[in-house]
Amino acid sequence: MSIFANYITPLKNNKYLVMKENIIPAIRLTVFCAVFFSGIYTLSILGIAQLAPNQGKGEIVTVNGKNHHINVAQKFTENKYFWSRPSAVDYNAAGSGGSNKGPNNPEYLKEVETRIEAFLYKNPSVKRSEIPSELVTASGSGLDPNISIIGAKVQIERIANSRNLSEEKIAEVIKNNTERPLFGMFGPAKVNVLRLNIALDKLN
Incomplete structure (x- = not known):
């Protein structure tokens, strides 16, 4: 059992390491993009459009x-x-x-x-x-x-x-x-x- 335990422990550590280095940053980037492009960017363009003729409606x-x-x-x-x-x-x-x-x-x-x-x-x-x-x-x-x-x-x-x-x-x-x-x-x-x-x- 001790031999298998020696193999299982590094595998678990690698799994958590992969999650920490790849998956979590990917989730953070997804959330950031969703907030930025759906909110901040959209409102910025809408604000700029107010300066255009007919407030950007053409x-x-x-x-x-x-x-x-x-x-x-x-x-x-x-x-x-x-x-x-x-x-x-x-x-x-x-x-x-x-x-x-x-x-x-x-x-x-x-x-x-x-x-x-x-x-x-x-x-x-x-x-x-x-x-x-x-x-x-x-x-x-x-x-x-x-x-x-x-x-x-x-x-x-x-x-x-x-x-x-x-x-x-x-x-x-x-x-x-x-x-x-x-x-x-x-x-x-x-x-x-x-x-x-x-x-x-x-x-x-």
Whole structure:
């Protein structure tokens, strides 16, 4: 019995040592992370958000008595408006997401081709090679509210004809609503589609 006791005692000591050096610190770290990220961090971000426009709830604009979020893509299909990026979630902010289909997926390629044909049909003066990718491919969130300057310019002729306005007037709307890169360095210049269309309606 004494021989087995000599083996059992070190094993017990090792077990307690492992618990003390690994398990207990892991539990402490878990508790700390739960308190920090669920409480302190969350409240800190909430406090910072109070300094942002609309207290972090996003910028809201009211049009004809209806509220719209500037930072969430809206669906526009009429010829008199600038079109937004396609959306895999049909512009539903409650279900943000992409299609999860790869660039070689046959269904995805067919969907993009359908969008290209639809765009060319409504914008006959635009060549296939002139269509920016964001006008025929959905963003990862499905809610991107912006398009590129080129993405707006290729729609000028259609909108001008639909509204009986000069193309120069539509181009001016784009220029007046262009958002420059942050600090002149970060990100491309872009335009918010909702802002553009609100400005168009004001012209008429």
